[in-house]
Every structure is written in C-alpha cells, then in structure tokens.
Amino acid sequence: MSKAVEIDIASVSKIYGKFTAVDAISLKIPAGSYCCLLGPSGCGKTSTLRMIAGHETVSRGDIALGQTVVTDLPPAKRGTAMMFQSYALFPHLDLVDNVAFSLKMQGVPKEQRRAKAIDMLRLMQMDAYAGRHPAQLSGGQQQRVALARALITDPEALLLDEPLSALDPFLKVRMRAELKKLQKSLGITFVHVTHSQEEAMALADLIVVMDNGRIEQAATPREVFERPSTSFVARFMGDHNVIPGKVAGAEDGRVSFDVIGGGSFQASGAPLEAGSDIDVAVRIDRVRIGESPINGLGFSGIVSNLEYRGPSVKLTIDGAGISDFTAIVSDTAFFSTPVDVGDAVPVHWDAEDAIVLARANS
Amino acid sequence: MNTLLNRATPYLQATPLAVILGFFLAVPILLLLIVSFWDYDFAGMYPGWETFNYTDTLGSWVTWKTYLNTLKYAAMVWALTAFIGFWVAYFLAFHVRSATTQIVLFLICTVPFLTSNIIRMISWIPVLGRNGLVNSGLVNAGIVEQPIEWLLYSDFAVVLAMVHLYTLFMVTPIFNTMMRIDRSLVEAARDAGAADWQIVWNVILPLAKPGIAIGTIFVVTLVMADFSTVQVMSGGQSASVALMMRNQMSLLQYPAAAANAIVLLVLVLVMVAGILRIVDIRKEL
Numbered sequence: 001m002s003k004a005v006e007i008d009i010a011s012v013s014k015i016y017g018k019f020t021a022v023d024a025i026s027l028k029i030p031a032g033s034y035c036c037l038l039g040p041s042g043c044g045k046t047s048t049l050r051m052i053a054g055h056e057t058v059s060r061g062d063i064a065l066g067q068t069v070v071t072d073l074p075p076a077k078r079g080t081a082m083m084f085q086s087y088a089l090f091p092h093l094d095l096v097d098n099v100a101f102s103l104k105m106q107g108v109p110k111e112q113r114r115a116k117a118i119d120m121l122r123l124m125q126m127d128a129y130a131g132r133h134p135a136q137l138s139g140g141q142q143q144r145v146a147l148a149r150a151l152i153t154d155p156e157a158l159l160l161d162e163p164l165s166a167l168d169p170f171l172k173v174r175m176r177a178e179l180k181k182l183q184k185s186l187g188i189t190f191v192h193v194t195h196s197q198e199e200a201m202a203l204a205d206l207i208v209v210m211d212n213g214r215i216e217q218a219a220t221p222r223e224v225f226e227r228p229s230t231s232f233v234a235r236f237m238g239d240h241n242v243i244p245g246k247v248a249g250a251e252d253g254r255v256s257f258d259v260i261g262g263g264s265f266q267a268s269g270a271p272l273e274a275g276s277d278i279d280v281a282v283r284i285d286r287v288r289i290g291e292s293p294i295n296g297l298g299f300s301g302i303v304s305n306l307e308y309r310g311p312s313v314k315l316t317i318d319g320a321g322i323s324d325f326t327a328i329v330s331d332t333a334f335f336s337t338p339v340d341v342g343d344a345v346p347v348h349w350d351a352e353d354a355i356v357l358a359r360a361n362s
Numbered sequence: 363m364n365t366l367l368n369r370a371t372p373y374l375q376a377t378p379l380a381v382i383l384g385f386f387l388a389v390p391i392l393l394l395l396i397v398s399f400w401d402y403d404f405a406g407m408y409p410g411w412e413t414f415n416y417t418d419t420l421g422s423w424v425t426w427k428t429y430l431n432t433l434k435y436a437a438m439v440w441a442l443t444a445f446i447g448f449w450v451a452y453f454l455a456f457h458v459r460s461a462t463t464q465i466v467l468f469l470i471c472t473v474p475f476l477t478s479n480i481i482r483m484i485s486w487i488p489v490l491g492r493n494g495l496v497n498s499g500l501v502n503a504g505i506v507e508q509p510i511e512w513l514l515y516s517d518f519a520v521v522l523a524m525v526h527l528y529t530l531f532m533v534t535p536i537f538n539t540m541m542r543i544d545r546s547l548v549e550a551a552r553d554a555g556a557a558d559w560q561i562v563w564n565v566i567l568p569l570a571k572p573g574i575a576i577g578t579i580f581v582v583t584l585v586m587a588d589f590s591t592v593q594v595m596s597g598g599q600s601a602s603v604a605l606m607m608r609n610q611m612s613l614l615q616y617p618a619a620a621a622n623a624i625v626l627l628v629l630v631l632v633m634v635a636g637i638l639r640i641v642d643i644r645k646e647l
C-alpha cells in the first residue's frame with residue numbers, strides 16, 4: 001500500500017489564448033485518498049485532471065506526484081493512468097488486446113502480456129468475455145474493461161474523467177460502489193471528475209468544489225455539506241437556501257442582517273461590519289413549519305410549489321424578500337398540518353442551522 | 363382499389379431508380395454480353411452464339427501481356443496513392459487543429475479536379491519532355507549532360523500521371539474515415555505510453571482500413587479502365603486493356619471488344635469482392 005502517492009498541485013494555471021480555464025489553483029491530494037473534483041461544466045475540473053494526467057500542458061505552476069515533479073513528463077512516465085469519459089476502448093481490438101495495449105507499447109512479449117491482461121480481466125470479473133470486442137459489451141462491462149486497461153500499468157494514481165456519466169441511473173449507483181471498493185482494495189489515489197453532487201458525496205474522502213477555474217472549497221464531504229464555505233458551494237450542493245442581505249449588527253457570535261425589501265434575520269458567524277453584504281445559508285432539511293419562538297429565525301411566505309417525495313415533502317416558499325426558499329419536511333410533519341400551493345405558511349429554523357458564508361468575490 | 367395502391371406504392375417509389383439503373387447499367391451490360399458472342403467481319407456484325415471472341419482473347423499472349431501490364435500499373439498506382447493518400451489524410455485529420463483550416467486545405471486538394479483530366483495529363487508533357495522544365499533545369503544545373511529520356515513516354519510518366527489524377531480518390535475516403543476516429547482513442551494510446559508511430563500503426567491505420575478499402579476500389583477500377591493516360595503518357599509504347607479495346611473498336615471489331623470488356627469486368631469485380639472480403643466497409647456507408 002506504499003505505492004500510493006500524494007498529488008501536489010502548486011498554483012497551477014491553464015490558459016487557452018485569452019481564456020483562463022484554471023486560475024492558479026493549489027491543492028494537495030493525500031496519498032491513497034479518493035478525491036472528487038466537483039463543479040458545473042466549464043469550471044476547470046476536467047482541465048485540472050488532464051493536466052495531472054499530462055494530456056494538457058500546464059501554463060503556469062507545477063504538479064508533483066510524491067517527490068517527482070511531473071509538470072513536463074509525458075503521460076506514461078508519470079505513474080498515472082487515465083480512464084476516459086467514453087472509456088475510449090479500441091474498437092478494433094478484443095478485450096485482451098485492449099487491456100494489454102500499454103504492455104504491447106512497452107514491448108512485452110505477446111504470451112506474457114496476454115497472460116497478464118487475462119489476470120487483470122479476471123480481477124474485474126470480465127475474463128469470460130476476453131475474446132469479445134468493446135462494441136459487444138454493455139456500458140458497465142466497458143467500464144470494467146477500461147479500469148482493467150488503466151490498472152494494468154500498476155499506476156500510483158488513477159484519474160477518472162466523469163466515469164459514470166455514460167451509465168443509466170441504476171448502473172451508476174452499482175458501478176459507484178464498485179469504484180469505491182476497488183479504491184479501498186488497491187489503496188492508490190483516485191482523482192475523479194464529476195458534476196454530480198450525489199456521486200461526490202458517496203465516493204470522496206476529499207471533495208474539491210470548483211467554479212470559474214478556482215477552488216471554492218476543498219474539504220471532506222461532511223464539511224462541504226454542513227459548512228459550505230461560499231455561497232457558490234452552498235447553492236451548488238443544493239442542500240442550503242442562500243439568503244443574501246446587508247449586515248445590521250452583531251453580538252454573541254450572532255450576526256443580524258436585513259434582506260433588501262424584506263425581513264430581518266439572524267445567523268451564526270463571526271461579527272461583520274454593519275452595512276456590508278452578507279450571504280447566509282439555511283439547511284433545507286432543518287426548516288420546520290410553524291411560528292419561530294425566536295425573532296429572526298423564520299418568516300411567513302406563500303407556498304409556490306409542492307413536491308411529494310415519499311418520506312418527505314419539498315415545499316418552495318416565497319416571502320419576506322426571499323424567493324424560492326426550499327424546505328424539506330418529513331411526511332408526518334407535513335400531513336399533520338397540510339398546506340397547499342398558494343397558502344400562507346410560517347417556517348422557522350434553529351440558530352445553528354443558519355450560517356454566514358464567505359462572499360465568493362471578496 | 364385502395365389496398366392495391368398501398369401494395370403498389372413501394373414498387374412505384376422504387377421505379378425511378380430502377381428505370382435509371384436498368385437503362386444505363388443493366389441493359390448496356392446485357393447488350394455487351396450478347397454482342398460478345400456475335401460473329402463479325404470488316405463490314406458488319408452477325409448475331410450468333412460464337413465463343414471464339416473469348417477463346418481468341420484469352421488464347422492470345424498479347425492479351426495476357428496487356429492484362430499483366432495493366433495490373434502492374436494498378437499495383438504501382440495503388441501503392442503510391444495509398445501511401446500518399448494515407449499521410450495527406452493523416453495530416454489533415456490529426457495535425458490541422460482548426461476545422462476551418464482543415465476544410466480549406468481539403469478544398470485546395472480538390473482544386474486540380476476543376477480542370478479536365480486530359481488537360482492535367484497533357485500539362486505534364488512540357489514538364490517532363492526532352493526540352494521540358496525538368497530536363498532543361500537538370501542540364502542547365504549541370505547535373506546531367508544529356509536530357510533524361512525516360513521522364514516522358516515511359517511507364518514512369520504513366521504512373522506519375524495516374525498518381526496525380528487519382529490520389530484524391532484515396533485521400534477523400536481515408537480522410538472521411540479518420541475524421542470519425544474518436545480523438546480520445548489517440549489520447550488513450552498516448553496514456554498507455556504509445557509513441558507517435560505506435561499510435562499510427564496500432565490505432566489509426568487499423569481504424570482507417572475501411573477508408574483505404576474504399577479508396578482502393580476507386581483507384582483500382584479507374585486504373586484498370588484507363589486508356590487515355592496510358593496512350594498519351596506512354597506515347598503509344600505501352601498498352602492497357604482499355605486501350606486494347608479502343609483499338610479493337612476503331613477496327614470495327616465490336617464483338618471482340620465486348621468480350622474483352624466482359625473479361626475485364628469479371629476481373630475487376632473479383633478484385634472488388636476480394637477487397638470487401640478483407641475489409642468490412644459497411645459501417646462507412
């Protein structure tokens with residue numbers, strides 16, 4: 001398990017002409033961890049991965065794997081292996097030759113490389129299909145072959161570019177579990193690019209949320225979920241309502257603020273200068289229906305949409321200068337006092353569920 | 363009535379193409395086949411069921427020599443056009459980054475085709491001739507003392523002109539196939555440690571095979587049927603099958619020419635069938 005390496009990205013930029021795809025990011029991915037680069041399309045996550053892999057040149061900065069600076073090394077000399085989004089299996093080769101491809105490039109004799117490829121396919125439970133061509137396989141099977149092909153070189157880090165995006169939802173969940181298991185058993189570093197919050201939460205030891213070529217937050221899934229550091233992260237992860245406002249005052253670790261043209265609220269956080277802009281995140285699953293016992297931790301609004309989800313009900317509420325405020329309440333709580341679209345409803349939350357966010361552009 | 367019309371609709375829809383193919387392809391070949399069994403003399407053709415047109419054609423060593431010569435041209439032109447075509451297409455498809463430049467360069471490749479075959483062929487004469495550009499250049503530069511004789515009116519000239527005429531028929535289908543190769547395959551190969559030549563040999567060449575096959579069919583059929591290039595560029599010193607047929611026709615030996623044409627048709631069809639056996643081109647169509 002000593003094979004795994006730390007990946008150290010030191011103020012790396014990727015500039016295409018006048019467009020900055022990745023803007024001086026720094027990141028340490030611990031050895032043997034599962035890291036997810038998460039963000040909307042065009043946020044620079046794929047460029048970052050491709051720079052680690054060596055398929056994209058680094059415009060500025062350095063990338064090191066363990067003790068080796070790999071910034072100018074070709075892909076195959078870095079100790080990384082990449083799994084491509086559409087798997088990029090060679091359509092003209094059978095599975096054995098696909099998996100054995102890199103050994104063939106190194107000049108390993110035919111018998112030897114085929115034997116090793118079949119071992120690798122067996123590890124992925126694909127040895128029964130060894131003689132087939134990629135077009136004859138399902139998406140999940142193709143992914144296993146792509147993994148076998150990537151792992152045959154004994155990489156220190158595996159780089160996965162949206163590996164699950166081509167699969168149907170059911171298979172996605174299954175292959176996700178397989179990926180996690182594989183990473184645990186191999187103990188090598190996985191870097192996985194995705195735009196799915198759910199996928200990142202399920203897999204990662206370290207989630208790196210990116211936007212506009214910058215890292216918004218790099219933390220454990222729990223921290224990203226519970227304490228999003230910026231309003232972008234809070235909005236993107238989708239588990240928080242983000243309420244923008246102006247600071248009115250602060251006392252006892254509480255900041256009070258006003259929503260423009262709306263109500264006054266409180267949030268937990270360090271004191272801020274009165275009159276400055278503020279974003280506050282409120283966990284959508286901690287919002288309850290009912291009048292707040294404390295001022296500034298709730299409001300009344302009109303229900304604009306209702307979604308029944310089985311164990312819970314999702315309400316969208318407009319009021320007190322806040323639009324599209326989301327609340328997820330349990331089905332029991334909802335059906336004890338049911339409301340309908342167009343009804344006025346009071347909602348409230350606890351003080352620790354409203355947190356002050358850093359301004360993305362500050 | 364209505365059901366009758368419904369049943370007839372597909373046939374009616376297929377009629378125009380069937381009529382065109384029938385009149386311009388099936389009927390002429392059928393006529394050719396029939397005429398090839400007729401008798402003839404200097405004055406006319408006499409319907410019959412004679413096989414001596416075939417026995418005469420296949421029994422003559424001149425025919426065999428001509429066929430061999432034509433096949434030799436086909437092989438040489440094929441090898442050269444396939445080589446040039448592959449690399450031109452490879453450059454266009456994989457080394458020209460912007461799609462606009464790609465299209466512009468490809469159109470430049472097709473510009474010569476806006477002039478007639480004959481003109482392009484004949485314009486080689488002042489280049490390759492005894493006092494042509496190449497020879498006077500070499501003589502003036504003192505590289506050779508006498509003009510090189512084999513530049514024009516030789517097999518060299520024939521093959522050169524044919525390569526010039528037919529390379530685009532190779533470039534186009536190969537370029538088309540290469541454009542469909544998923545670029546991530548090249549990256550996957552590079553990720554696996556493949557050098558540039560290994561990528562070409564192990565990934566691009568195998569995946570470009572259908573395009574090479576289609577180009578091969580074009581080039582081989584064109585060369586096998588060529589008579590003007592051979593006549594002009596060899597100065598009448600070399601023969602090809604089509605040239606032999608033309609000579610027979612000018613001597614009013616139509617049935618003999620027809621028999622010759624049928625033999626050539628069968629040979630070319632066998633060659634095309636052979637190519638299709640080796641390479642599956644269906645996914646390109």
